[in-house]
Amino acid sequence: TQLLEQSPQFLSIQEGENLTVYCNSSSVFSSLQWYRQEPGEGPVLLVTVVTGGEVKKLKRLTFQFGDARKDSSLHITAAQPGDTGLYLCAGVWGGNKLVFGAGTILRVKS
Amino acid sequence: DTAVSQTPKYLVTQMGNDKSIKCEQNLGHDTMYWYKQDSKKFLKIMFSYNNKELIINETVPNRFSPKSPDKAHLNLHINSLELGDSAVYFCASSQGQGFYEKLFFGSGTQLSVL
Numbered sequence: 001t002q003l004l005e006q007s008p009q010f011l012s013i014q015e016g017e018n019l020t021v022y023c024n025s026s027s028v029f030s031s032l033q034w035y036r037q038e039p040g041e042g043p044v045l046l047v048t049v050v051t052g053g054e055v056k057k058l059k060r061l062t063f064q065f066g067d068a069r070k071d072s073s074l075h076i077t078a079a080q081p082g083d084t085g086l087y088l089c090a091g092v093w094g095g096n097k098l099v100f101g102a103g104t105i106l107r108v109k110s
Numbered sequence: 111d112t113a114v115s116q117t118p119k120y121l122v123t124q125m126g127n128d129k130s131i132k133c134e135q136n137l138g139h140d141t142m143y144w145y146k147q148d149s150k151k152f153l154k155i156m157f158s159y160n161n162k163e164l165i166i167n168e169t170v171p172n173r174f175s176p177k178s179p180d181k182a183h184l185n186l187h188i189n190s191l192e193l194g195d196s197a198v199y200f201c202a203s204s205q206g207q208g209f210y211e212k213l214f215f216g217s218g219t220q221l222s223v224l
Contacts, residue, residue, distance in 0.1 A: 042200050042215025086151055096207050100153040
């Protein structure tokens with residue numbers, strides 16, 4: 001059983017569509033991070049959410065941290081082919097370990 | 111300049127061999143990590159060093175031995191390689207080890223054990 005469950009596992013959409021991916025846990029996290037990983041590269045941090053209920057926007061990406069700090073979502077508006085990649089959520093566990101969810105593979109077709 | 115660089119990018123070897131992966135960061139960070147990403151893209155922490163001191167050692171076979179000669183370098187040596195060791199290994203670094211630390215990852219080493 002993973003600490004962080006991500007859904008969906010795979011998402012294939014057309015350019016211009018909107019989408020939401022989810023990161024859920026039964027545990028409370030002090031913060032959650034979202035990373036994007038492109039093929040052949042390492043993950044790159046997109047955002048850190050810290051406060052329950054917090055919403056952060058990064059251009060067409062909107063990140064939300066659940067009120068109870070057990071879940072987070074990433075919404076992409078008008079997806080573009082450049083958004084294609086693996087989206088990973090991560091949270092600090094046991095005081096010092098950053099643990100990752102299994103990720104959502106997003107493919108945006110032009 | 112690449113912030114976190116690891117070599118080699120690809121490593122193909124036979125079962126039973128010993129191999130090393132090197133990692134260097136030029137960010138001046140105090141903490142470095144090794145993560146393993148399996149075929150299902152699941153990233154799992156293996157080790158973490160802070161100022162050359164081992165602070166995280168997950169349940170990893172003792173065939174895996176990290177070495178940090180200084181805080182800018184963290185190498186990973188693997189003895190007696192097994193088929194199940196095939197994966198992508200990522201080195202990463204962060205300024206500290208707090209709750210809000212941003213991790214900077216290398217581009218990975220794809221290890222294939224035949």
